[in-house]
């Protein structure tokens with residue numbers, strides 16, 4: 001016989017007994033007391049009810065056909081351990097008692113059972129169940145919160161990692177020279193890894209020694225001189241080079257011979273085409289943080305990106321070299337046409353570079369000057385020999401054609417799209433400081449500095465050498481023209497630098 005009442009509000013009790021009388025009495029009594037009641041005459045019937053109904057408490061006999069009370073209790077414990085099970089039996093044995101307790105039975109009533117006793121027991125187990133369920137919910141809640149916090153932390157970590165990797169990627173995407181790459185390596189190490197010192201060393205093949213190329217130090221007062229790499233550091237670097245593996249000393253305990261003031265240390269090799277080219281080192285000397293495996297990973301990622309950047313630059317520098325030799329061959333061909341101008345570009349370049357150095361130009365600017373100096377008259381390739389090699393002075397018309405060479409030169413260089421600075425120098429090497437030059441009549445600082453430098457070098461060499469239409473000038477005369485041109489044809493600062501070199505005998509040596 002199966003009786004059930006469905007409700008979500010009142011507590012529902014399941015009575016399981018093969019004695020019909022007991023089920024009827026209990027059912028009537030507890031319904032009267034305001035409970036919903038379900039009954040089953042054996043364990044199997046009870047299981048079916050439990051599958052369909054939400055039961056709050058179960059009273060069961062032990063000895064029943066099919067599935068007995070202890071098996072039912074075990075089933076309930078496995079499927080929903082929040083349902084309290086109370087065993088009712090006429091023959092309690094020690095063995096049964098132990099089994100029932102093992103199966104999660106919460107109470108034990110001896111038949112014949114007093115209804116009042118059952119009610120007291122029910123109220124108690126329901127109260128305990130309430131606490132038990134609340135406890136589980138609370139525990140789940142706490143676990144949920146913990147899990148959420150962990151996920152949040154992981155997410156933040158991932159975002160941070162992506163930010164760092166992204167930063168590294170963008171740092172090494174645009175680089176103009178190898179030395180720029182090395183500088184970025186050490187600067188990024190300080191910024192991202194919170195290192196106090198970062199140094200980049202190139203490994204010299206022949207002497208098997210690291211040479212420091214650049215360093216970044218966030219604690220200048222504590223910085224050691226870059227000269228003479230510490231012996232222990234040098235040894236660790238060479239070990240890293242030979243096994244090609246990055247090294248992490250998270251906590252310096254003196255075992256590897258590192259200086260005491262280094263608290264945490266990393267070395268990462270930078271390999272180009274599978275050969276170690278240099279190493280990056282990072283040290284912590286003051287702060288509480290220590291390097292971790294993660295930092296080593298970031299640093300390795302960074303040196304990989306830097307290696308690619310260097311490879312690309314080498315490729316570019318190679319293209320640059322090839323291009324230069326091709327174009328310079330044209331210049332030499334032009335100079336060969338005119339025996340008077342042979343070696344002119346070469347001398348102009350040397351003088352211009354000497355002035356550039358005197359004026360504090362960067363090595364990048366000197367490179368540009370070298371390129372533009374050699375090629376400044378490349379546009380003459382487009383000018384007919386009849387004009388170019390004319391033994392007398394030019395007519396106005398011829399001079400107009402000659403003047404085109406700076407624009408032709410700029411357009412030859414400009415077609416490559418790579419050499420914007422070089423193009424500008426070639427285009428403007430005949431501008432005058434007072435604005436009366438060509439092709440654009442630019443004046444003073446409107447003219448690129450390197451073009452102003454090239455202009456002095458060009459005129460000086462042109463005047464000091466033979467031309468098809470005139471003999472070379474006397475030194476005094478040449479010097480007079482340059483001096484008179486100070487502030488008119490030429491930038492006064494460039495003229496001053498030129499004369500400093502001239503009187504020191506430097507120009508004489510070049511010519």
Ligand SMILES: [Fe+2]
Nearest residue numbers: 376377429430
């Ligand atoms: Fe020229």
